Amino acid sequence: MALTGLNAVDSPGPGVAVARALRESPDYDVRLIGLSYEALEPGIYLPDLFARSYQLPYPSAGTAALRERLLEIHEREQLDVIIPNFDAELYNFGRLAPELTARGIHTFLPTAAQLEMRDKLNLAAFGTAHGLLVPADVRLFGVADIPRAAAELGWPLVLKGRYYDATVCHTLAQAEQAFWQLQARWGAPVLAQQFVAGQEINVAGLADGRGQLLSAVPMRKLFITDKGKAWAGITIADEALPALARRFAEATRWRGGFELELMRTLAGELFIMEINPRFPAWIYLAVGAGHNQPAALLQLARGEAVREFGAYAVGKMFVRYAWDLVVDNADFQQMASLGEL
Amino acid sequence: MKLKPTIALSAAGLLFNPATGDSFSANPVALEILGLLREDQAPEAAKTALLARYEVEAHQLDKDWDDLVAQLRQHDLLDS
Numbered sequence: 001m002a003l004t005g006l007n008a009v010d011s012p013g014p015g016v017a018v019a020r021a022l023r024e025s026p027d028y029d030v031r032l033i034g035l036s037y038e039a040l041e042p043g044i045y046l047p048d049l050f051a052r053s054y055q056l057p058y059p060s061a062g063t064a065a066l067r068e069r070l071l072e073i074h075e076r077e078q079l080d081v082i083i084p085n086f087d088a089e090l091y092n093f094g095r096l097a098p099e100l101t102a103r104g105i106h107t108f109l110p111t112a113a114q115l116e117m118r119d120k121l122n123l124a125a126f127g128t129a130h131g132l133l134v135p136a137d138v139r140l141f142g143v144a145d146i147p148r149a150a151a152e153l154g155w156p157l158v159l160k161g162r163y164y165d166a167t168v169c170h171t172l173a174q175a176e177q178a179f180w181q182l183q184a185r186w187g188a189p190v191l192a193q194q195f196v197a198g199q200e201i202n203v204a205g206l207a208d209g210r211g212q213l214l215s216a217v218p219m220r221k222l223f224i225t226d227k228g229k230a231w232a233g234i235t236i237a238d239e240a241l242p243a244l245a246r247r248f249a250e251a252t253r254w255r256g257g258f259e260l261e262l263m264r265t266l267a268g269e270l271f272i273m274e275i276n277p278r279f280p281a282w283i284y285l286a287v288g289a290g291h292n293q294p295a296a297l298l299q300l301a302r303g304e305a306v307r308e309f310g311a312y313a314v315g316k317m318f319v320r321y322a323w324d325l326v327v328d329n330a331d332f333q334q335m336a337s338l339g340e341l
Numbered sequence: 342m343k344l345k346p347t348i349a350l351s352a353a354g355l356l357f358n359p360a361t362g363d364s365f366s367a368n369p370v371a372l373e374i375l376g377l378l379r380e381d382q383a384p385e386a387a388k389t390a391l392l393a394r395y396e397v398e399a400h401q402l403d404k405d406w407d408d409l410v411a412q413l414r415q416h417d418l419l420d421s
Contacts, residue, residue, distance in 0.1 A: 220362035234362040
């Protein structure tokens with residue numbers, strides 16, 4: 001089977017963690033194929049996890065280019081299942097899913113409508129429609145929109161890029177600078193979001209696409225990097241968190257893995273800050289807590305029955321680490337020039 | 342006033358709140374007080390037991406007790 005997200009860097013993709021989870025599944029003896037976008041994605045150089053790695057065209061190259069490359073790889077590797085792990089590639093994989101299935105490659109992906117409804121730009125409307133707490137927001141198409149947003153949402157404002165990045169702005173000058181940076185990098189509109197103070201909690205989940213939540217493992221961040229990523233975290237017991245994940249799965253009939261990024265205020269309210277349409281990079285903690293969600297996703301993709309997981313272990317921690325892989329330059333050259341290793 | 346039943350308390354004085362993921366350490370006297378609170382002992386009875394056991398003035402015990410209880414409340418470790 002093949003998976004993406006091999007960029008185990010300071011803002012990591014989930015692929016290496018998903019691969020570890022799959023390798024530990026007692027039900028499967030998987031041979032893993034890594035799919036990368038860059039020649040320096042660390043997962044490429046982990047031969048104990050990935051038997052081979054292939055470079056894919058960027059999502060912006062479109063569905064046809066991805067189709068062509070996947071079929072090339074399939075011809076050589078006879079892929080059974082693909083698990084894409086990046087938000088931006090899910091649309092292309094989703095469009096290709098019927099053809100991939102016809103060729104014997106299974107996937108289990110959220111639908112295009114599901115991807116749209118949890119999109120950053122639509123999140124506030126999604127919250128309103130389903131009675132879920134989501135910070136209010138205003139779309140900014142120019143700096144002239146910032147004062148109106150501030151009047152509506154109050155200071156500080158959180159400015160978010162269309163796809164990534166967020167900046168907390170306390171003044172109009174800060175907001176204008178952040179707007180130009182975010183627009184230049186991610187395009188328009190930039191999103192101004194109400195600032196919510198509290199404790200950051202994330203939930204890794206898996207749902208069956210028919211409204212049933214199969215697993216939800218909540219994690220509180222213990223150490224946060226300057227990019228806002230969890231470098232250490234701990235599983236916690238709070239019934240409100242799986243309950244929220246269940247509401248999300250039921251309301252959306254979510255298909256596959258997901259991550260809820262939450263903020264718990266001092267008053268105990270749970271705000272949904274973002275919904276990621278794939279497993280988080282810390283998914284291996286869920287495995288350590290007894291919920292091997294990636295292995296269950298593999299079963300779903302293969303059309304096998306998956307039962308709801310039971311209790312997870314509370315108080316399990318992960319501490320991420322940086323590890324220098326020493327590889328031969330020839331391997332890098334081969335990956336960079338031929339697109340496979 | 343009672344320590345939440347979900348709070349894990351080890352003999353070495355380590356507390357873990359599974360609802361928040363917070364961990365704390367308590368010194369031996371605090372651990373003894375936490376044990377009394379776990380048993381839902383009334384504050385006055387607990388203080389009487391501590392006064393009999395340690396060389397401490399009542400007003401100092403009251404002050405330290407209030408300080409500890411305030412910390413426990415701040416970290417949401419008490420039921421009421």
